[in-house]
Amino acid sequence: MRLNFLSAVALAAAIAVSSVAAAADGLPSWKDGKTKQTIVQFVKQVTTNGGPKYVRPAERIAVFDNDGTLWAEQPMYFQAAFVLDRVKALAPKYPEWKDQEPFKSVLTGDMGGVNAAGMKGLLELVGATHGGMTSDEFDQIARNWLAMARHPRFNRPYTDLVYQPMIELLAFLRANGFKTYIVSGGGVEFIRAFSEKVYGVPPEQVVGSSIKTKYEVRDGRPVIARLPEIDFIDDMAGKPVGIQKFIGRRPLMAFGNSDGDFEMLEWTTSGPGPRFGLIVHHDDAVREWAYDRESHAGRLKRGLDEGPQRGWVIASMKSDWRRVFPFEK
Amino acid sequence: MRLNFLSAVALAAAIAVSSVAAAADGLPSWKDGKTKQTIVQFVKQVTTNGGPKYVRPAERIAVFDNDGTLWAEQPMYFQAAFVLDRVKALAPKYPEWKDQEPFKSVLTGDMGGVNAAGMKGLLELVGATHGGMTSDEFDQIARNWLAMARHPRFNRPYTDLVYQPMIELLAFLRANGFKTYIVSGGGVEFIRAFSEKVYGVPPEQVVGSSIKTKYEVRDGRPVIARLPEIDFIDDMAGKPVGIQKFIGRRPLMAFGNSDGDFEMLEWTTSGPGPRFGLIVHHDDAVREWAYDRESHAGRLKRGLDEGPQRGWVIASMKSDWRRVFPFEK
Numbered sequence: 001m002r003l004n005f006l007s008a009v010a011l012a013a014a015i016a017v018s019s020v021a022a023a024a025d026g027l028p029s030w031k032d033g034k035t036k037q038t039i040v041q042f043v044k045q046v047t048t049n050g051g052p053k054y055v056r057p058a059e060r061i062a063v064f065d066n067d068g069t070l071w072a073e074q075p076m077y078f079q080a081a082f083v084l085d086r087v088k089a090l091a092p093k094y095p096e097w098k099d100q101e102p103f104k105s106v107l108t109g110d111m112g113g114v115n116a117a118g119m120k121g122l123l124e125l126v127g128a129t130h131g132g133m134t135s136d137e138f139d140q141i142a143r144n145w146l147a148m149a150r151h152p153r154f155n156r157p158y159t160d161l162v163y164q165p166m167i168e169l170l171a172f173l174r175a176n177g178f179k180t181y182i183v184s185g186g187g188v189e190f191i192r193a194f195s196e197k198v199y200g201v202p203p204e205q206v207v208g209s210s211i212k213t214k215y216e217v218r219d220g221r222p223v224i225a226r227l228p229e230i231d232f233i234d235d236m237a238g239k240p241v242g243i244q245k246f247i248g249r250r251p252l253m254a255f256g257n258s259d260g261d262f263e264m265l266e267w268t269t270s271g272p273g274p275r276f277g278l279i280v281h282h283d284d285a286v287r288e289w290a291y292d293r294e295s296h297a298g299r300l301k302r303g304l305d306e307g308p309q310r311g312w313v314i315a316s317m318k319s320d321w322r323r324v325f326p327f328e329k
Numbered sequence: 330m331r332l333n334f335l336s337a338v339a340l341a342a343a344i345a346v347s348s349v350a351a352a353a354d355g356l357p358s359w360k361d362g363k364t365k366q367t368i369v370q371f372v373k374q375v376t377t378n379g380g381p382k383y384v385r386p387a388e389r390i391a392v393f394d395n396d397g398t399l400w401a402e403q404p405m406y407f408q409a410a411f412v413l414d415r416v417k418a419l420a421p422k423y424p425e426w427k428d429q430e431p432f433k434s435v436l437t438g439d440m441g442g443v444n445a446a447g448m449k450g451l452l453e454l455v456g457a458t459h460g461g462m463t464s465d466e467f468d469q470i471a472r473n474w475l476a477m478a479r480h481p482r483f484n485r486p487y488t489d490l491v492y493q494p495m496i497e498l499l500a501f502l503r504a505n506g507f508k509t510y511i512v513s514g515g516g517v518e519f520i521r522a523f524s525e526k527v528y529g530v531p532p533e534q535v536v537g538s539s540i541k542t543k544y545e546v547r548d549g550r551p552v553i554a555r556l557p558e559i560d561f562i563d564d565m566a567g568k569p570v571g572i573q574k575f576i577g578r579r580p581l582m583a584f585g586n587s588d589g590d591f592e593m594l595e596w597t598t599s600g601p602g603p604r605f606g607l608i609v610h611h612d613d614a615v616r617e618w619a620y621d622r623e624s625h626a627g628r629l630k631r632g633l634d635e636g637p638q639r640g641w642v643i644a645s646m647k648s649d650w651r652r653v654f655p656f657e658k
Contacts, residue, residue: 058531135573179533192577202387203577204508210574215566215592222592222599224573237544244464244542244553246575248521248532263544263551270551 026172029165029323035315039169042276046252047176053274057177061251063243063264064170066184066191066208068257068298069280070199072161074289075152077297079186082145086129094128103128127228130187130211135224142193156327159198163280164326166255170199173253181251183243184208185235185260189226207246209234235260240267252276258298265303265312277312279303284318287328355501358494358652364644368498371605375581376505382603386506390580392572392593393499395513395520395537397586397627398609399528401490403618404481406626408515411474415458423457432457456557459516459540464553471522485656488527492609493655495584499528502582510580512536512572514564514589536575538563564589569596581605587627594632594641606641608632613647616657 030036045053046060067073087097087106097103102121105113114121130138151158170180182201184191188208195201212227234242240263243251253276254261254268265277282298283290292300307314317324359365374382375389396402416426416435426432431450434442443450459467480487499509511530513520517537524530541556563571569592572580583590583597586609594606611627612619621629636643646653 058525061533188574188577196387204390204575206577213570213573215569215596217595222569222596224569224596240544240551240553241542245517245539246533248517248535266546267544267551267553 026175027165027168029168029321031320031322033320035313035320038313039276039278042253042274043173043176046274055252055274059249059252060173060176060178061181061247061249062173062178062253063181063183063207063247063251063255063268064166065256065258065261065264066182066186068282069255069261070162070166070170070182071158072151072163072288073298074291077186078151078158078161079190081149081158082142082190083125083129085145085149086141087125090128123230126187126211126230130190131226131228133226135189135213135226138189138226139193142190146194154325154327159194160327161325162198163321164323164328165321166280167199167326169255170201174200178253179205181205181207181243181247183234183239183264185233185238187211188234207234207242209238237263239264243267254278255280256303257282258300259302260298262302265307266310269310269312277307277310279307279312279314281314281316283316284321284324287324288317355504356494356497358497358650360649360651362649364642364649367642368605368607371582371603372502372505375603384581384603388578388581389502389505389507390510390576390578391502391507391582392510392512392536392576392580392584392597393495394585394587394590394593395511395515397611398584398590399491399495399499399511400487401480401492401617402627403620406515407480407487407490408519410478410487411471411519412454412458414474414478415470416454419457452559455516455540455559459519460555460557462555464518464542464555467518467555468522471519475523483654483656488523489656490654491527492650493652493657494650495609496528496655498584499530503529507582508534510534510536510572510576512563512568512593514538514562514567516540517563536563536571538567566592568593572596583607584609585632586611587629588631589627591631594636595639598639598641606636606639608636608641608643610643610645612645613650613653616653617646 027036045051046055048054064070067077071078084106087103091097091107098107102114102117102125105117133141146157146159149158150156151161154161173180180201182191182195182199182205186208188206188210191206191208192203195206196203210231212229212231214225214227216223216225232238232242239261243264250271251268252274254265255278256265257280269275269277279300281300282288282292291298292304304314356365374380375384377383393399396406400407413435416432420426420436427436431443431446431454434446435454462470475486475488478487479485480490483490502509509530511520511524511534515537517535517539520535520537521532524535525532539560541558541560543554543556545552545554561567561571568590572593579600580597582605583594584607585594598604598606608629610629611617611621620627621633633643
């Protein structure tokens with residue numbers, strides 16, 4: 001039985017490998033040009049059995065940042081919008097918030113005041129909105145918000161603001177034997193609430209920031225209780241740490257968009273053998289947003305300065321993408 | 330291309346599902362009887378498409394404890410033997426250790442003294458032997474030890490002391506669309522050094538205890554530096570926490586052998602829908618060891634008392650296993 005199964009898997013793999021050329025058709029939202037060609041060429045090299053750059057399927061790990069790489073991150077990180085909405089929803093239960101920062105600023109819509117509360121204020125907001133419930137309850141809260149909330153510019157669910165070319169790329173890599181991971185500074189359980197449906201990335205392939213949790217049996221019912229305390233920040237130098245902790249091997253390919261992804265791309269592309277790094281450059285103010293060196297969210301400076309000399313591909317949203325969002329004609 | 334690939338995978342899955350009956354032949358080291366029948370029957374139910382207990386492949390997560398469940402844990406945890414050997418190997422570089430506990434007791438072979446140093450002593454030993462190097466260096470140290478060290482009773486590499494019936498079970502589950510995970514109180518990087526080769530479980534499917542790490546660029550070379558400080562203990566109530574953190578969904582099946590696995594089995598089997606829990610009972614003093622309620626390592630008391638009424642299967646090494654180790658005739 002096992003042999004039958006493995007033979008069929010081998011057949012599947014053979015079909016995948018033999019049709020890499022045709023697979024370029026799996027990337028219709030990427031314009032024909034150097035960027036697309038570089039991606040397809042790399043995948044062809046590492047999947048060509050017997051070739052000098054062949055990599056066995058088990059080692060084919062591709063990691064993707066989420067905010068600004070797989071979906072948009074303007075006018076603010078989508079998870080920040082979730083936090084603000086949750087504070088408003090919870091406020092009736094916490095009347096003291098109307099006199100207490102950073103909650104007061106959130107409730108009065110004073111974003112300057114929210115920012116002024118700094119990291120301490122941010123942690124308080126995360127603790128109040130992401131802690132104090134079970135893992136199952138949080139999952140449901142996040143799913144409900146994702147179903148109801150609308151993006152202010154496009155008036156659509158936030159999950160509509162994923163990048164069509166990246167969705168195609170995820171599928172293209174999986175079809176070529178890659179395991180695709182999300183490695184995000186965002187909260188792991190927030191991303192897990194939509195990653196399987198939207199990206200085809202299952203919960204066990206999401207690495208992200210987390211809060212502490214505790215296993216408890218409440219009235220005979222076991223739960224994972226979420227505590228209002230940060231456990232791990234999966235950003236900057238935390239990304240390679242998260243990759244080693246959760247995945248345990250160095251990726252073959254890494255995709256990011258900001259300097260928060262610099263160390264992830266550095267760690268990935270400094271490994272032995274063929275490696276690939278790509279930065280999505282937000283340079284399309286018409287279809288999406290244009291920002292890089294001076295942006296508060298998704299700042300990209302070091303990556304632009306050092307990326308090319310490190311061999312990283314800079315993908316232009318404006319020039320390399322035929323379509324940005326799935327809902328575009 | 331993607332459709333071709335997916336079709337072939339579907340074909341492979343169909344072959345797997347349609348031959349579950351034949352797959353019982355994939356478990357030759359399990360004696361025919363109630364235990365084996367219960368396992369095979371459960372797998373058949375959750376993989377029968379259209380059946381009342383069908384579970385889609387993405388949800389088929391099976392978690393396995395390591396020490397005492399997949400390989401032996403006597404006369405001491407194998408990773409403890411690694412720690413003792415490492416202290417001896419490192420001692421020439423740390424002459425002060427000969428007057429300093431718990432190192433002094435390790436170097437003089439005084440196991441009573443090592444135990445007397447308690448948790449504080451243990452953490453010092455772990456810090457000294459598992460910290461202070463890069464992740465790549467630790468991986469090499471662990472691999473070298475696994476290649477050279479010999480088990481005192483069987484005079485074989487420790488990786489020979491895996492349980493043949495469990496190796497078959499891992500393969501059987503994978504052939505039926507399960508993702509097999511290790512969820513161990515042992516160190517995650519120690520297990521990753523052999524899990525792929527020995528169990529067919531890739532590094533990204535190992536959850537374990539960990540120490541803190543830090544990403545650094547040393548003379549232009551990025552490394553993950555291992556710090557002499559505990560990050561996470563994946564044991565007892567830590568196991569469901571680790572499962573949620575790393576896997577992000579509740580397993581369908583859980584396998585353990587000691588009360589350190591109780592919460593993992595409780596969390597798994599209290600989920601909705603079909604769930605399965607099994608405890609390996611060490612009751613074979615001839616081929617392996619016999620121990621349970623009073624053992625210092627792998628104590629099993631609550632699991633024996635409460636397991637059966639919770640519907641968990643108690644597998645007897647003596648009665649249910651035709652063969653224990655792969656090297657037996």
